[in-house]
Amino acid sequence: MTREDPTSLQLPLPGSQRILQIKQIPIVLLSLWLLLLLIPLSVSIVAFAGHISESAVIASLHQKPSIKQSISSPTPRSTPAPMPAPIEPFPQTLAAQIATLKAHDRLFYQGNANLPEIALTFDDGPNPTFTPQILAILKRYHVQATFFDIGRLVELYPDLVRQEIAGGHIVGNHTWSHPYLPGLSLNAIKTQISQTSAIIQQVTGTRPLLLRPPYGSISSATLTAINSFGMTTVIWNDEAQDWSLPGTSVIVSRILQLAGNGAIILLHDGGGNRFQTVAALPAIIEQLRARHYRFVTMAQLVADAHLPKPPDVKATPTPVPSRNHPQATPVLWQKQQERMVVRPPSPRAEHRG
Numbered sequence: 067m068t069r070e071d072p073t074s075l076q077l078p079l080p081g082s083q084r085i086l087q088i089k090q091i092p093i094v095l096l097s098l099w100l101l102l103l104l105i106p107l108s109v110s111i112v113a114f115a116g117h118i119s120e121s122a123v124i125a126s127l128h129q130k131p132s133i134k135q136s137i138s139s140p141t142p143r144s145t146p147a148p149m150p151a152p153i154e155p156f157p158q159t160l161a162a163q164i165a166t167l168k169a170h171d172r173l174f175y176q177g178n179a180n181l182p183e184i185a186l187t188f189d190d191g192p193n194p195t196f197t198p199q200i201l202a203i204l205k206r207y208h209v210q211a212t213f214f215d216i217g218r219l220v221e222l223y224p225d226l227v228r229q230e231i232a233g234g235h236i237v238g239n240h241t242w243s244h245p246y247l248p249g250l251s252l253n254a255i256k257t258q259i260s261q262t263s264a265i266i267q268q269v270t271g272t273r274p275l276l277l278r279p280p281y282g283s284i285s286s287a288t289l290t291a292i293n294s295f296g297m298t299t300v301i302w303n304d305e306a307q308d309w310s311l312p313g314t315s316v317i318v319s320r321i322l323q324l325a326g327n328g329a330i331i332l333l334h335d336g337g338g339n340r341f342q343t344v345a346a347l348p349a350i351i352e353q354l355r356a357r358h359y360r361f362v363t364m365a366q367l368v369a370d371a372h373l374p375k376p377p378d379v380k381a382t383p384t385p386v387p388s389r390n391h392p393q394a395t396p397v398l399w400q401k402q403q404e405r406m407v408v409r410p411p412s413p414r415a416e417h418r419g
Contacts, residue, residue: 149273150296163289167299173289176303177328177367180375184329184359185367186211187302189240189278189419190337192219192226197335199344201233207351210234212364214278214300217242217262219336224269231270236363238276238300239263244337248285255291263295276300276364281419300364302419305332308343317346322353328367332419 153170157163167173177185186204191197192215204211213230215237220227230237241247241258250258259277267273277297279288284299292299306312306320321331331350333343351361362370 150275150298152293152296156290156293158286160284160286160289163286163293167289167293171298171368171371172293173299173301174330174364174368174371175301176330178370178373179327181370181373182327182359183362183367183370184304184325184331184354185362185364186331186333187214187238187278187300187364188212188333188335189214190219190244191215191335192223192230193336193340194223194226196340196344197223197226198229200335200340200347201229201235203344203347203351204235205233207348209351209361210236210363211361212236212238212276212300213335214238214240214276215262215266216240216244216336217258217265220262220265220269227266227269231272234363236276236365237266237270237272237274238278238364239266239274239297240278241280244280246281246283247279247288247291248283250287252287252291255288256294259291259295259297276368278302278419283419298368300330302330302332304329306346308340308346309334309338311339311342314342314345314349317342318349318353321346321350325354325357325359327359330364330367 153166153172157166164173177183186209188197188200188211191213197213210233213227213235215227215230217239227237239259239262242261243258245258247255247258263274275297277292277295278300279292282301284301289299304321304324304326306317308317312320317333321333325331333347334340335343354361
Protein backbone atom coordinates (compact mmCIF):
# COMPACT_ATOMS: atom_id res chain seq x y z
CA MET A 67 0.00 0.00 0.00
CA THR A 68 1.56 3.31 -1.09
CA ARG A 69 1.55 6.23 1.41
CA GLU A 70 0.27 9.50 -0.05
CA ASP A 71 2.28 12.74 0.50
CA PRO A 72 -0.25 15.24 1.82
CA THR A 73 1.85 18.20 0.56
CA SER A 74 1.68 16.94 -3.04
CA LEU A 75 -1.88 15.81 -3.10
CA GLN A 76 -3.35 16.13 -6.63
CA LEU A 77 -6.85 15.29 -7.68
CA PRO A 78 -7.44 13.59 -11.06
CA LEU A 79 -8.77 16.05 -13.72
CA PRO A 80 -11.58 15.22 -16.05
CA GLY A 81 -10.56 14.72 -19.69
CA SER A 82 -12.09 18.00 -20.96
CA GLN A 83 -10.04 20.07 -18.51
CA ARG A 84 -6.80 18.33 -19.56
CA ILE A 85 -7.46 19.28 -23.16
CA LEU A 86 -8.11 22.90 -22.14
CA GLN A 87 -4.77 23.08 -20.32
CA ILE A 88 -2.92 21.73 -23.37
CA LYS A 89 -4.55 24.39 -25.60
CA GLN A 90 -3.55 27.22 -23.21
CA ILE A 91 0.20 26.45 -23.49
CA PRO A 92 0.71 28.27 -26.87
CA ILE A 93 -1.19 31.30 -25.57
CA VAL A 94 1.11 31.58 -22.54
CA LEU A 95 4.19 31.26 -24.72
CA LEU A 96 2.86 33.97 -27.07
CA SER A 97 2.23 36.31 -24.12
CA LEU A 98 5.77 35.80 -22.85
CA TRP A 99 7.17 36.52 -26.32
CA LEU A 100 5.17 39.76 -26.60
CA LEU A 101 6.30 40.83 -23.14
CA LEU A 102 9.95 40.32 -24.03
CA LEU A 103 9.40 42.33 -27.19
CA LEU A 104 7.76 45.26 -25.37
CA ILE A 105 10.40 45.68 -22.65
CA PRO A 106 13.16 47.10 -24.94
CA LEU A 107 10.58 49.32 -26.65
CA SER A 108 9.50 50.79 -23.31
CA VAL A 109 13.09 51.48 -22.33
CA SER A 110 13.66 53.30 -25.64
CA ILE A 111 10.56 55.45 -25.12
CA VAL A 112 11.65 56.44 -21.58
CA ALA A 113 15.14 57.29 -22.77
CA PHE A 114 13.78 59.40 -25.63
CA ALA A 115 11.45 61.28 -23.26
CA GLY A 116 14.33 61.93 -20.88
CA HIS A 117 16.42 63.26 -23.74
CA ILE A 118 13.65 65.67 -24.74
CA SER A 119 13.24 66.84 -21.12
CA GLU A 120 16.97 67.40 -20.75
CA SER A 121 17.10 69.33 -24.02
CA ALA A 122 14.19 71.50 -22.89
CA VAL A 123 15.96 72.33 -19.62
CA ILE A 124 19.19 73.21 -21.43
CA ALA A 125 17.31 75.38 -23.90
CA SER A 126 15.51 77.20 -21.09
CA LEU A 127 18.83 78.13 -19.53
CA HIS A 128 19.79 80.01 -22.68
CA GLN A 129 16.52 81.91 -22.96
CA LYS A 130 16.49 85.65 -22.11
CA PRO A 131 14.53 86.53 -18.96
CA SER A 132 11.10 87.97 -19.54
CA ILE A 133 10.28 91.61 -18.82
CA LYS A 134 8.28 90.56 -15.76
CA GLN A 135 11.26 88.67 -14.36
CA SER A 136 13.53 91.65 -14.88
CA ILE A 137 11.16 94.02 -13.09
CA SER A 138 10.73 91.70 -10.11
CA SER A 139 14.47 91.59 -9.43
CA PRO A 140 15.02 92.68 -5.81
CA THR A 141 18.04 94.84 -6.65
CA PRO A 142 17.80 97.22 -9.61
CA ARG A 143 20.41 96.69 -12.30
CA SER A 144 21.66 99.61 -14.30
CA THR A 145 24.78 100.78 -16.05
CA PRO A 146 26.41 103.19 -13.58
CA ALA A 147 26.94 106.68 -14.92
CA PRO A 148 30.57 107.80 -14.91
CA MET A 149 31.47 109.73 -11.78
CA PRO A 150 32.74 113.30 -12.21
CA ALA A 151 36.51 113.51 -12.14
CA PRO A 152 38.25 114.95 -9.09
CA ILE A 153 39.41 118.55 -9.33
CA GLU A 154 43.15 118.58 -10.01
CA PRO A 155 45.30 120.12 -8.79
CA PHE A 156 43.40 120.42 -5.52
CA PRO A 157 44.48 123.05 -2.98
CA GLN A 158 45.86 122.12 0.42
CA THR A 159 44.38 124.86 2.61
CA LEU A 160 40.75 124.82 3.69
CA ALA A 161 40.01 128.35 2.46
CA ALA A 162 41.37 127.63 -1.01
CA GLN A 163 39.53 124.30 -1.12
CA ILE A 164 36.19 125.96 -0.34
CA ALA A 165 36.74 128.62 -3.01
CA THR A 166 37.79 126.02 -5.60
CA LEU A 167 34.88 123.70 -4.90
CA LYS A 168 32.36 126.53 -5.07
CA ALA A 169 33.85 127.74 -8.36
CA HIS A 170 33.34 124.23 -9.80
CA ASP A 171 29.82 123.80 -8.32
CA ARG A 172 31.09 121.09 -5.98
CA LEU A 173 30.12 122.78 -2.68
CA PHE A 174 26.68 124.19 -1.85
CA TYR A 175 25.35 126.03 1.17
CA GLN A 176 22.36 127.25 -0.86
CA GLY A 177 21.04 127.23 -4.40
CA ASN A 178 20.29 129.97 -6.91
CA ALA A 179 19.18 133.14 -5.15
CA ASN A 180 17.40 134.22 -8.36
CA LEU A 181 14.94 131.33 -8.37
CA PRO A 182 12.01 130.69 -5.99
CA GLU A 183 12.97 127.04 -5.48
CA ILE A 184 13.72 125.19 -2.25
CA ALA A 185 15.31 121.81 -1.57
CA LEU A 186 13.94 119.73 1.28
CA THR A 187 16.63 117.42 2.63
CA PHE A 188 16.39 114.70 5.28
CA ASP A 189 19.33 113.26 7.22
CA ASP A 190 20.18 110.17 9.27
CA GLY A 191 17.78 107.66 7.70
CA PRO A 192 16.45 105.37 6.59
CA ASN A 193 14.29 104.76 9.66
CA PRO A 194 11.58 102.05 9.64
CA THR A 195 9.18 104.20 11.67
CA PHE A 196 9.55 107.75 10.35
CA THR A 197 10.89 107.43 6.80
CA PRO A 198 7.68 105.76 5.49
CA GLN A 199 5.58 108.52 7.09
CA ILE A 200 7.68 111.26 5.50
CA LEU A 201 7.57 109.49 2.13
CA ALA A 202 3.78 109.30 2.38
CA ILE A 203 3.50 113.03 3.08
CA LEU A 204 5.83 113.92 0.21
CA LYS A 205 3.79 111.71 -2.11
CA ARG A 206 0.53 113.31 -0.99
CA TYR A 207 1.86 116.78 -1.77
CA HIS A 208 3.74 115.71 -4.92
CA VAL A 209 7.06 116.90 -3.50
CA GLN A 210 10.43 115.42 -4.40
CA ALA A 211 13.19 115.68 -1.82
CA THR A 212 16.73 114.50 -1.08
CA PHE A 213 17.62 111.89 1.54
CA PHE A 214 21.15 111.76 2.91
CA ASP A 215 21.28 108.18 4.16
CA ILE A 216 23.68 106.47 6.56
CA GLY A 217 25.41 103.46 5.00
CA ARG A 218 24.88 100.96 7.81
CA LEU A 219 21.16 101.81 7.85
CA VAL A 220 20.93 101.41 4.08
CA GLU A 221 22.29 97.91 4.60
CA LEU A 222 19.66 97.23 7.30
CA TYR A 223 16.65 98.74 5.48
CA PRO A 224 17.31 98.49 1.72
CA ASP A 225 13.60 98.43 0.84
CA LEU A 226 13.12 101.90 2.35
CA VAL A 227 15.94 103.26 0.17
CA ARG A 228 14.31 101.69 -2.89
CA GLN A 229 11.06 103.41 -1.90
CA GLU A 230 12.91 106.74 -1.78
CA ILE A 231 14.19 106.19 -5.32
CA ALA A 232 10.78 104.95 -6.52
CA GLY A 233 9.21 108.17 -5.23
CA GLY A 234 11.47 110.25 -7.46
CA HIS A 235 13.70 111.38 -4.61
CA ILE A 236 17.50 111.63 -4.58
CA VAL A 237 19.60 109.49 -2.23
CA GLY A 238 22.88 111.02 -1.06
CA ASN A 239 25.82 109.78 1.00
CA HIS A 240 25.85 110.61 4.73
CA THR A 241 28.83 108.35 5.61
CA TRP A 242 28.70 104.82 6.97
CA SER A 243 28.29 105.47 10.70
CA HIS A 244 27.81 109.26 11.09
CA PRO A 245 31.20 110.08 12.65
CA TYR A 246 32.77 113.49 13.17
CA LEU A 247 34.88 113.48 10.01
CA PRO A 248 37.45 116.16 11.01
CA GLY A 249 38.51 113.83 13.81
CA LEU A 250 39.37 110.99 11.41
CA SER A 251 42.40 110.31 9.23
CA LEU A 252 42.19 110.81 5.47
CA ASN A 253 42.02 107.06 4.84
CA ALA A 254 39.30 106.58 7.47
CA ILE A 255 37.22 109.35 5.88
CA LYS A 256 37.60 107.71 2.45
CA THR A 257 36.47 104.38 3.91
CA GLN A 258 33.35 105.99 5.42
CA ILE A 259 32.49 107.48 2.03
CA SER A 260 33.35 104.53 -0.22
CA GLN A 261 31.50 101.91 1.84
CA THR A 262 28.35 104.04 1.87
CA SER A 263 28.45 104.76 -1.86
CA ALA A 264 28.97 101.05 -2.55
CA ILE A 265 25.95 99.90 -0.53
CA ILE A 266 23.72 102.62 -2.02
CA GLN A 267 24.75 101.54 -5.52
CA GLN A 268 24.18 97.89 -4.62
CA VAL A 269 20.66 98.65 -3.35
CA THR A 270 19.52 101.23 -5.91
CA GLY A 271 21.70 100.58 -8.95
CA THR A 272 22.90 104.20 -8.85
CA ARG A 273 26.04 105.56 -7.25
CA PRO A 274 25.41 108.76 -5.24
CA LEU A 275 26.91 112.01 -6.48
CA LEU A 276 26.05 114.10 -3.41
CA LEU A 277 27.52 113.90 0.10
CA ARG A 278 26.63 115.68 3.30
CA PRO A 279 29.25 115.44 6.08
CA PRO A 280 27.74 114.64 9.49
CA TYR A 281 27.01 117.75 11.57
CA GLY A 282 27.98 119.80 8.51
CA SER A 283 31.55 119.64 9.81
CA ILE A 284 34.38 119.93 7.30
CA SER A 285 38.16 120.09 7.34
CA SER A 286 40.92 120.07 4.76
CA ALA A 287 41.15 116.28 4.94
CA THR A 288 37.36 115.96 4.67
CA LEU A 289 37.15 118.02 1.47
CA THR A 290 40.24 116.29 0.05
CA ALA A 291 38.56 112.90 0.54
CA ILE A 292 35.24 114.04 -0.94
CA ASN A 293 37.00 115.56 -3.95
CA SER A 294 38.91 112.32 -4.57
CA PHE A 295 35.55 110.65 -5.32
CA GLY A 296 34.39 113.52 -7.56
CA MET A 297 31.40 114.13 -5.30
CA THR A 298 29.55 117.35 -4.48
CA THR A 299 29.37 118.50 -0.87
CA VAL A 300 25.98 119.73 0.36
CA ILE A 301 25.58 121.71 3.60
CA TRP A 302 22.43 123.77 4.34
CA ASN A 303 21.27 127.29 5.22
CA ASP A 304 17.86 126.60 6.77
CA GLU A 305 17.26 124.31 9.70
CA ALA A 306 15.03 124.07 12.76
CA GLN A 307 17.10 121.84 15.04
CA ASP A 308 14.25 119.35 14.84
CA TRP A 309 16.58 116.75 16.38
CA SER A 310 16.22 118.56 19.72
CA LEU A 311 12.40 118.13 19.72
CA PRO A 312 11.60 121.85 20.20
CA GLY A 313 7.93 121.36 19.33
CA THR A 314 6.03 121.13 16.05
CA SER A 315 5.12 124.82 15.90
CA VAL A 316 8.72 125.84 16.63
CA ILE A 317 10.02 123.64 13.80
CA VAL A 318 7.56 125.21 11.35
CA SER A 319 8.35 128.75 12.54
CA ARG A 320 12.12 128.33 12.30
CA ILE A 321 11.97 126.87 8.79
CA LEU A 322 9.64 129.60 7.50
CA GLN A 323 11.77 132.34 9.07
CA LEU A 324 14.89 131.30 7.16
CA ALA A 325 13.25 130.19 3.91
CA GLY A 326 14.15 132.04 0.74
CA ASN A 327 15.19 131.57 -2.87
CA GLY A 328 17.55 128.63 -3.21
CA ALA A 329 17.18 127.56 0.42
CA ILE A 330 18.46 124.13 1.44
CA ILE A 331 16.31 122.98 4.34
CA LEU A 332 17.71 120.44 6.80
CA LEU A 333 15.27 118.07 8.55
CA HIS A 334 15.70 114.55 9.90
CA ASP A 335 13.94 111.26 9.23
CA GLY A 336 16.27 109.24 11.48
CA GLY A 337 18.65 109.49 14.41
CA GLY A 338 15.95 109.62 17.07
CA ASN A 339 12.28 110.32 17.65
CA ARG A 340 11.10 112.35 14.65
CA PHE A 341 7.35 112.54 15.33
CA GLN A 342 7.52 116.35 15.57
CA THR A 343 9.23 116.56 12.18
CA VAL A 344 6.54 114.36 10.65
CA ALA A 345 3.83 116.52 12.19
CA ALA A 346 5.47 119.77 11.03
CA LEU A 347 6.13 118.73 7.43
CA PRO A 348 2.63 119.31 5.96
CA ALA A 349 2.49 122.85 7.36
CA ILE A 350 5.98 123.62 6.05
CA ILE A 351 5.04 122.47 2.56
CA GLU A 352 1.69 124.25 2.50
CA GLN A 353 2.99 127.58 3.79
CA LEU A 354 6.04 127.67 1.52
CA ARG A 355 3.85 126.89 -1.46
CA ALA A 356 1.56 129.71 -0.41
CA ARG A 357 4.63 131.94 -0.78
CA HIS A 358 5.03 130.62 -4.35
CA TYR A 359 8.13 128.52 -3.74
CA ARG A 360 8.53 125.26 -5.64
CA PHE A 361 10.25 122.21 -4.20
CA VAL A 362 13.12 120.58 -6.09
CA THR A 363 15.68 117.87 -5.40
CA MET A 364 19.29 118.78 -4.69
CA ALA A 365 20.18 117.49 -8.15
CA GLN A 366 17.80 120.05 -9.66
CA LEU A 367 19.06 122.79 -7.35
CA VAL A 368 22.61 122.11 -8.51
CA ALA A 369 21.57 122.04 -12.17
CA ASP A 370 19.80 125.42 -11.77
CA ALA A 371 22.72 127.09 -9.99
CA HIS A 372 23.53 129.53 -12.78
CA LEU A 373 20.15 130.14 -14.36
CA PRO A 374 19.30 133.84 -14.75
CA LYS A 375 16.53 135.51 -12.85
CA PRO A 376 13.18 135.00 -14.61
CA PRO A 377 11.83 138.35 -15.83
CA ASP A 378 8.45 137.92 -14.13
CA VAL A 379 9.69 136.59 -10.77
CA LYS A 380 10.83 138.84 -7.99
CA ALA A 381 13.77 137.29 -6.16
CA THR A 382 13.30 136.61 -2.47
CA PRO A 383 16.72 136.75 -0.81
CA THR A 384 17.61 133.96 1.58
CA PRO A 385 17.99 135.35 5.11
CA VAL A 386 21.49 135.07 6.55
CA PRO A 387 21.42 133.38 9.97
CA SER A 388 22.63 135.46 12.87
CA ARG A 389 25.65 134.44 14.92
CA ASN A 390 23.30 133.23 17.66
CA HIS A 391 21.31 131.01 15.33
CA PRO A 392 22.33 127.34 15.19
CA GLN A 393 22.82 127.66 11.42
CA ALA A 394 25.48 130.38 11.72
CA THR A 395 28.38 127.93 11.51
CA PRO A 396 28.36 127.26 7.71
CA VAL A 397 28.14 131.03 7.07
CA LEU A 398 31.10 131.58 9.36
CA TRP A 399 33.01 128.92 7.40
CA GLN A 400 32.66 131.06 4.31
CA LYS A 401 33.53 134.35 6.03
CA GLN A 402 36.32 133.27 8.35
CA GLN A 403 38.04 130.98 5.81
CA GLU A 404 41.58 130.37 7.14
CA ARG A 405 40.72 131.51 10.66
CA MET A 406 37.91 128.99 10.93
CA VAL A 407 38.24 126.47 13.71
CA VAL A 408 36.05 123.39 13.27
CA ARG A 409 34.84 122.28 16.67
CA PRO A 410 33.49 118.82 17.45
CA PRO A 411 29.73 118.62 18.01
CA SER A 412 28.39 118.87 21.52
CA PRO A 413 26.83 115.73 23.09
CA ARG A 414 23.36 117.26 22.58
CA ALA A 415 24.06 117.61 18.87
CA GLU A 416 24.56 113.90 18.42
CA HIS A 417 21.99 113.64 15.63
CA ARG A 418 22.35 117.08 14.09
CA GLY A 419 23.09 116.95 10.38
